Amino acid sequence: MGSSHERKGSHGSLSIKGSVSSSVSSDKVPADHDLLAERPGQGSNLSGVMNIVCVVAGTGTLGLPYCLAQGGWIGAGILVLSMLMSYYTGVLIIKCLYYNGETRLASYQEIGTHAFGRFGNIAVWFFHTSIVLGAPVMYFILSGTEIRGLTEQHVSLSDKAWIWICCSIVSIPFVLMKTLKEVSLLSIFGVLSTVVLVVVTLVESSLDYKNTKGTFEYNNVIWRNLPTAIATMSVCFGGNVVYMHVEEAMRYPRAWNRVLFWAMIICCVMYAMVAIPGYLTYGPNAASPILSSLPQGVSLKIATIMIVAHVLLAAPLLMTSFSLEVERLLDISVEKRGVAKERIYRTIVRLIIMGVVGGIACLVPYFDSFLSLLGALGNCMLIYVLPIGFYWKLIGWRQMKWYELLWCAVILVIGLLSCVIGSIDAIEALHRDFTVGRD
Template sequence: MLSVPYALSQGGWLSLALFVLVGAVCYYTGKLIVRCMQADDSVRTYPDIGQLAFGAHGRRAIGLVMYVELYLVAISFLILEGDNLDKLFPGTVVELLGYRMHGKQLLVLVAAAVILPTTWLKNLSMLAYVSAVGLIASAALTASLVWAGVAEKGFHVKGSDLLNLSGLPTSLSLYFVCFAGHGVFPTVYSSMRKKRHFPKVLLISSVLCSLNYALAAILGYLIYGDDVQAQVTLNLPSGRLYTRIAILTTLITQLAKYALVIQPITAAIDKNLSVAATETGQLTRMLTSTAVVVSTVVLACTVTFFGYLMSFIGSSLNITVSVLFPCLSYLKIYKARGGVRHVEVAAIVGILAVVGTYTSLNHIIGTF
């Protein structure tokens, strides 16, 4: 949501049509994931779908893509924390052991120090409740943009580009990030008491999120035009109450969700290390979590470009998890059973063609 105004500025007003298309495609592929799960009662996770469709190689491939995606999202959380804390506390300087630390890197370290103990928890259910603050953060950000437009900048249609081909790949990548929750769909579906309602849940949430994203994108682009930053909160004027509310709710959300994001990564490492449920095993799990946090801190202090990182996640990983893998798995599972209609084959081929066109466009534009 923070990056959709920037995405709109990169692609121009007509890129909103592609935003709608991406939302529709991701909704359809979400339904394909559920169909894949319904093919076998033993399927409960996303890698399980890979196992059912393509065997052990499929499980390993989709698992690797998911873990890399989660790792990069964790890095983006820390970058986000550093940028927004710097917005709240500009010019912060600390001297430690004769070394002068300042700026975003210092604030990334502060955020990591707060986050680290949450990664040691055995039961993360408490963080799941806290992460519901994300709903409040979304509403607070939209309200802040409205407030900024009314009280500060006004809505002057500063962004005038109808279509910017050179920025279109970035826009599409960021739009895919908006709808890339497919990795957790199997977990949500498996946990529902009335699983038959999942398509309705998916449709309602997709529509509501789309409206929220689109409103934020349009407001941000109307107010700041081509000057909108990769995180629209960085455009909000310092010292204003609505700016502080928007940034604080965003910060709390990332603090709560970081441990949830890296938990599958640390669990996979512990499984490979055969960590036992003993005191020694608990210490090993803490060391594993600490090592993951430290590595993300180092990369967050090195890769400071939030917009480019989110674009990379969208273009190289989310598209695989959200579009390519569901389509190919569905065809592989149901084609042999004669359960794929010609209309579905045509729709899937069309989706794969669109993704292929996007990839080709990305490479062509990248050569100039």
Template sequence: METQLERAPLSHGKGTTFLRTCFNGLNALSGVGILSIPFALSQGGWLSLTFLFLVAILCWYTGLLLLRCMDASPLIKTYPDIGELAFGRKGRAVICVFMYLELYLVAVEFLILEGDNLDKLFPNQEFKLGHSKIGGRQGFVLLASLVVLPTTWLRSLGALAYLSVGGVLASIILVLCVLWVGAVDGVGFDGEGTLLNWSGIPTTISLFAFCYCGHAVFPTLCNSMKDRSQFSKVLLVCFLTSTATYGSMAALGYLMYGEHLKSQVTLNLPIRKMSSKIAICTTLINPLTKYAVIINPIATALEETCPLRDSRPISMLVRTVIVVSTAIVALVIPFFGYVMAFTGSFLSVTVSILLPCFCYLKIDRGLKKSRIEIGVIVGIILVGLFVGVVGTYSSLKQIMENLRK
């Protein structure tokens, strides 16, 4: 019986340009992590900032490994295709479970973020739904879901690139607004910080890993390009730019609020200042521009299982169901920061660090590799396993402790 990979048609470029692919890639990498990055630094101390650069380098390298895996077969279109080429149907199933769960939880985090920040901007609001009243945060989550829904109906990554431009600009504006709050609006940069806090390192690295969880989207972006050979340059541009943005935001937030940082830096900002309102509004725009890119691989996979896979109404129905389900989960999950840490340590580390290494070693085992390259990849696997186990245990422990309160 032939596999899904064997049945797949040859993938031809969809015509997405280098610049548009860069915007899509940056949009995938520069997610809600930019809000939690100062909190991550506050948990580990100033020296933990070196882990941000280390995680960035590891994830950039594993992104290149995915590209090499794709070069092994013209039939590969998606990340699960890579898993199937490496380990058969079991490999596809494992990657699908981790990848789609990761993307799904990121989409959920987007809606939680919308609810939290709208509730801060418009406190004590209530919504009437029939004879029932809905609290402000819950109502804002539902409102955000309705706003984001039409963007998910766009199937072309070339069209989504226009949304991605808005997402990238929103991240830059957010950093500038936080800088303005500290330099001009009187908050200052006198926040006390520690040099290193070992007990907070697991949370710090888990959140850093979450910031670079774009690997599930990389194969889709690569195949959308007019010239796939340029994708390695796209990766370099995306990781350099996003790391500069993350590092700047982490340092600014920690200098401003020190150990008092909340899980989202916008929740620390003085609400009466215009710069704070701009920052929060920008934060609200950011997830709305990224949501469609993040859920696109999930929707595409579900659509391919339908008999009428090319039907526009079916596509819209599938994407609508995804939005509705993420809204429901967002209303149930109580903890933004700890859920993000769990996603980073368990899912992001697996999808972005471990699985690319395992797939590459399996697919290219017939080729001669230098001992140095094999040693580097094995070292990355060991680091990933350690971070995944320790970070997952730490985040689950924190979630359980807060549930008991």
């Protein structure tokens, strides 16, 4: 695997281990070539945390009480396990960016290319695209449907009309804000909307507990449903698709490990605040989303508005991540095109991307089921399987301790299991859609 080198920072900071082609240790790289040096003008550690939380803590939060209802109280432990696995692979994939100690790779696809050549590039492109474009499609479908439900008594517009309105609104920051540094302001509001959603759900389910107390019997483990619960929870911390761009937009890249750790902790706490009270109050009847189980009223409308706010604020983060990849591929940069042409080309590319996403959201039947299939494949592969495979190929597994290798094996098994089970569930849903249809 070649010799292994490590650039060490303070406790909790990012370290680089990689196979360096030259005989010069990466520790001896001149200061002005330090890949992890401070980047003036970039975003703060807090903005990095907010970017991650906004992408990771999505609408899947509201399905966690149902996961506990399916698998039992053991789901709370699975939630923590998923957080630890996702944190670990998030650290590994960023280390892969600096694996040679001389240059920083620009994207997940470049990591795949350096690790496994063209095959690795294609694999990452497929899974990456399914998430960063597929998720916004679902966001627009969800927001259009929810807005129509909130306004149907006052405004007679169809779901498709509201979807295009939402696309128009999101296209403004998507086109005007070039990188995730600028988009990080949206992520702060996105996190705040998620916090409000979590608080509303927590308060309403807790207040309703007195009406359901003693009604249900709770299970510690429901073995027959446990694989499905694991598959669902295992992808609740999936943010690998934007980690490269979040880290690139950070002023202090050495702080990546700490930034990712606190982002994962925040997400896990919010998940627990919804999952545990939701299952405690509604037991095996907990619905997905849990809002369907909450009492009707003003609080429920506020929660619905927060869902719409969150998905509309999270969509630019994912779409910006994808557009940055496209713009790199097409050499759309100030250095290559000049200021004026760069802005024009970037605007055209991003409007085309928005048009494609909006068109798919309106036109493709049963796309949510297709997306569930791609999501099961894409999330599990990008979050768990590929980071470990790439790390072992680029940096090597021989220098790892036995317990690290065991931990990697556990992650790979759970990742592949989740991929298979999630794909089977999605295929069954597609079969029902095409044979039975929907109301």
